[in-house]
Ligand SMILES: Nc1ncnc2c1ncn2[C@@H]1O[C@H](COP(=O)(O)OP(=O)(O)OP(=O)(O)O)[C@@H](O)[C@H]1O
């Protein structure tokens with residue numbers, strides 16, 4: 001199995017960065033890849049809550065372990081917790097990640113894994129820059145309403161994170177989606193649209209299962225296949 005590291009970032013405004021990171025990680029794990037989801041949101045961790053209360057307790061805080069024993073594969077294993085088959089969650093302490101170097105973290109985390117998904121959130125400090133630099137893909141999650149597009153446009157114009165191949169994920173597509181604005185964003189920032197995901201208030205199975213819900217199924221499936229070359233094509237691989 002080949003390895004892919006996918007960073008997920010956003011401009012401000014809760015466009016669904018964590019939602020996309022969590023469900024992409026679930027999709028990759030469901031497809032048979034050993035996957036690590038890293039919650040590196042500098043402001044507030046949100047990934048564990050999408051897996052339910054038990055996950056928050058199970059997952060550890062890397063910074064605590066890293067200070068004790070260095071950034072090696074065992075520290076990653078010890079500091080992360082299982083949140084599903086083939087999927088572990090590692091939370092980084094928002095304020096205490098000073099001792100962690102992003103590229104070292106990614107190379108230690110790659111041990112025995114095929115996919116790493118990094119939730120970078122919208123505040124991008126040194127750690128988020130290092131993580132993005134270690135990624136193969138950088139997915140910008142954008143809510144395609146006026147405010148979301150304006151924010152994304154402003155952030156992307158500043159070229160805030162570099163390194164990986166960038167792409168857009170349009171999330172929360174609804175009646176208020178601005179027609180035509182997507183093309184402007186694509187052209188102005190020279191980024192492909194990697195997925196279009198609908199706004200769905202009542203995802204019956206909850207956010208952590210959203211990638212299996214009909215409304216999101218093909219979106220996350222296509223996204224997973226785009227970012228990872230070893231996702232099987234056949235529809236019957238769905239659990
Ligand atoms: N396509 C969607 N349809 C319905 N609800 C969604 C969708 N995408 C995200 N949500 C919900 O919107 C809320 C905010 O999403 P999320 O936490 O992923 O945003 P975020 O960009 O990570 O925000 P923050 O900047 O606060 O970290 C969550 O409750 C999430 O489940």
Ligand SMILES: [Mg+2]
Nearest residue numbers: 017018041046
């Ligand atoms: Mg978030």
